[in-house]
Amino acid sequence: MQTCVERWVCENIIKLLREENTVPFMVRYRKELINHMDADAVRDVQMNYESLCSLSKKTQSIIQTLNKDGVLSNELEWDLRSCRSADELDHVYSPYKKGSKLTKARRAKALGLEEAASALMDSPHTLDLSVCSCVKGLSTVEEVATGVENILADMIAKDPETLTYVKTLCERSSITIQSSVSKTALKEKEQEKFHLYFDFTCNVQRIQPHQTLAINRGESLKILSVKVNVPDRVKTDFTTWCINNRWRPKTFARGELIALIRNAVEDSFKRLILPFLTRSYRTKLTCAAEKESIAMFARNLRTILLVGPVRGCVIMGVDPGFRHGCKIAILSQTSQIQHTDVLYLHNSGFATRQKEAEKLRYLLLKHSCTKVVIGNGTACRETESFFSDLIARRFFHPLDVSYCITNEAGASIYSVSPEAVKEMPELDPNLRSAVSIGRRVQDPLAELVKIDPKHLGIGTYQHDVSSGALKASLDGVVQECVSFVGVDINICSEMLMRHVAGLSAGRARSIAEWREQKGPFINREQLKLVKGVGPKSYQQCAGFIRYCSNMKASCDQPAAPEEKPVAKKGKGKSTANVPPSFNPLDQTCIHPESYHVAQKFLALVGGSVDQIGSAGLRGCVESKVRASSVEDLASTLQTTPETLKLVIDGLTQPPGFDIRQSKDPADFKRGIVSMNDLRVGTVLTGRVDNTTLFGAFVDIGVGRSGLIHKSKITMDKLPVSQRRRSLALGPGERVEVRVLDVDTERGRISLDLIRVLQ
CATH class of the missing domain: 1.10.10.650 (RuvA domain 2-like)
Structure with a gap:
């Protein structure tokens, strides 16, 4: 590897x-x-x-x-x-x-022919010496020869040098994978989905990951028959090499013995090596396709988790529906539930709809709510049309109301989960969905970590890849995003906290219990007092933990003496010397192990910890770095340039810095555009909904996402800063596109990527 x-x-x-x-x-x-x-x-x-x-x-x-x-x-x-x-x-x-069937080689070895087979290569001799007329399998020279051939075939097929050579031959040849319709396909309902692969042949070097996974799925459903084609030339060259080189007798051998060796080589290739090569290629292609599919899923997940939050405004979450109404939840600026209700906006008479519209207006005015988030499920288009019509009529005046559509995948599953019941015990599951829809726009990361990534609808062929590898990759991405964004230990949910590097569900529960019993944490050092947070856990999580800026004010009050664990004999929580004071460095990304470097650097530039994030300190730092390089300063401070750069970032970033600030939040709009309004050649802006192994789906605001085929996503269309190992776009990225084709009957829109918008 x-x-x-x-x-x-x-x-x-x-x-x-x-x-x-x-x-x-x-x-x-x-x-x-x-x-x-x-x-x-x-x-x-x-x-x-x-x-x-x-x-x-x-x-x-x-x-x-x-x-x-x-x-x-x-x-x-x-x-x-x-x-x-x-x-x-x-x-x-x-x-x-x-339990495996006794192979031909093992049966021959059981008859005692292994020594004869080995001797044949060292000093060729006649085989009649091994004939034993009273033993089945040894009664004639022909039977002995067959047994020796089987042993030699087995030796050849398992020889590392031989396997390496045959793989080299295959690498130089055109190996193809071929799929065709199976005999039982006509009985399968899903056969039409695989019509592209009913007569499909492709070189294994050029087959695309999504094609491999589609073929595998069709084969598992017994719709497709699949085989790997190895050219006859590989067999010819392999046989020649074996007889003339690797498996050539060390001394002169008579013609019949050379023929025996040739038979063994050909039998080994056909019966043992060819099936091995087929399995090997299928496994290799599947592993590569799974890896790319999982990587695509991980990239999509990272992108949606790091979408910019919509802060500082009241939001209404709407879970649209027909028969059972539209469930709504009004959330405060801090995501607290202000009001929940059910409005029947569809399949009702004019008078009922007007009454519900008046109720909607009353709620928006009462809570000063100007942002509406609509889930993209059933009745989404109709609900969007309803809001768009009211906005166009200035029905909500004096409020300037706008709305956005968000992916509601996973909301209903989360609404009936134990975590949702614990968080919102009084709410009906349908209303919990509306809360989740609203919160995933207010703070996508905090809300989406509550949902299993597999339920977010952001990948392809997720049921065809290794569940273990997929889970490990997605868990790693969630941990990465949560850690790099950072969490405020005093207000974040237990669900969010468990994804911080170094923490787990048990440690997160212990931290939540500690702050409930003893009040808010004052500094990072206090984490050492929590059960389950040992030196290694603390080292891993400390740099990703934040403390809100108003902690300093509360810390100016006389603090009660910190309770310290009583030292126990043997195993137990050791006593930690934890100062009960607020440290401004705890609001930064600087790790506690580098606090001494930060203090020395502040002294060097003439600043103090109270100035962290201020314009004055930024000016002092920039002046010092211009006068002397980071490398020289690092040498002076006896640290590495990487550590010093991190210290500089932590000291100069403004309070409450969030890496998501550079990411665009959800797009809010006031009007609706129909798919019928699209024309070939029209240039539009949109936001990537989802990326797959064959392209990217883009929401252009017409109720149907358009597809940019991967052939249209070329390196020259991506900003230099975003040219990455894979050309796949990520969900949430804003793009400028041109309409290539509109198929209203099938609801398909083909797009060309013009550029990625910054």
Whole structure:
């Protein structure tokens, strides 16, 4: 497994992982050790390392099992330890698995022909010496020859050098994967979804990830038949190489023995190596497709989690519906529930709709609410039309009301979850959905972490990939986003807190209980007093924990003596020397391990901790950095340039700095445009809804998302700062597009990407 990462970086990452460091901690606070790699790249190394550890562990387990069964030989152990993938390991081990059918080679070995087969390669001789007329399988020279051929075929198929050579031949050849309609396909209801693959052939080097996953799904549904085509030339070249090189007898052999070896080589290729190559290619293609699909899912998740929050305004969340009405929830500027209700805006008479509209106007005026968030589920278009019509008539005057459409995926699932019941015990599940819809625009990160990422509707083929690998990747992205944004330990939810690097559900619960019993935390050091937060946990989470700025005012009051844990004999929470005072550095991204560097740097520039984030301090810092480079200053302060840069960022960023400030929040609008209004060539702006392995879906405000095919997403259309390893756009990104085609009957819109808007 190759990572294309320098050896020293890999060694450092592995060392850090063994020391139980989290990816967010490494990416932010150990930059110099990981060569400034981003979180995705570090997770790639982590995944490969864990795969190799798993392979090593599996190999050792198989060796122990075979040794216990008494079938382990030096040659077999060497073959097992030479395997470089789980596929190769299974190939070598499969004949020895308990319960597996006794192979031809093992039956021949049981007859005592292994020594004759080995001797044939060293000093060719006649096979009549092994004939034993009273034993079935040895009664004639022909039977002996067949047994020896089977043993040789097995030896050839498991030889590492031989497998390497045949793989090299395949790499130089045109290997194709072919799918066709199966005999049982006519009975399947979903067969039309796979019509593109009823007569499909593609080179394995050029097949796209989504095509691989589609073929796999069609095969699992028994709609498609799939095979890998290896050219005959590979077999010819392989046979020639084996006979003339690797499996050539060391001394002169008669014609019939050479023929026996040729038969063994050809049998080995057809019966053992070709199926192995087929499995190997299918596995390799599937792994690559799964990896890309998971990476796409992870990129989409990161983008929607880091969408800019809509702060400082009251919001109405609307879960639209027909028969059961539109559920609404009015949320305060701090996301507190002000009012919930059900309005019947559709499938009712004019008088009823007018009455509901008056009620809606009353609620918006009463709570000074000007922002409406509509879920994109059932009745979304009709609800949008209802609001758009009222806004056009200035029905809500003097309020300037606007609305946006948001993805409501997962809201209904969350509404009946134990977490939702605990958070909103008095509310009906349908009203909880409206609350969730509103909050996911107010603070997307805080709300969406409550929902399993798989339910957010942001990926493709998620049910066709490894659930374990998908969960690990998505959990890592959630932890990364929550940690890099940071959490205010005194007001964040327990659900949000558990995703901070170094914390867990249990530790988050302990922290929540601690603040309920003893009041708000005053500084980061107090975390050391919480049950379950040991030195390593504290090291990992401390830099991502924040304390609100008004804590200083509360700390100016005489503080009660801090309760300290009583020291116990043996295991138990050790006594920690925690000062009961507020530290302004706790509001920054600076890690406590670097506070001494921050203090020395402040002294160097003539500033103080009370000036953190002020324009005056920023001016002093910029002046000092201009006069002397960061590298020289780092040397003076006896620290690394990376640490000093982080300290400078922490000291100069304004109070309450949020990395999401550079991200666009949800788009609010006042009018509606129909799909019928679109014309080919029209230039529009929109926001990416979702990205897939074949393109990006963009919301252009007409009720249907248009598709930018991946062939239209080229490097020259992306800003230099956003040119990334994958050209996939991310959800939430604003783009300028041109309409290529409008198919109103099928509800499809084809778009061309013009540029990504900054």
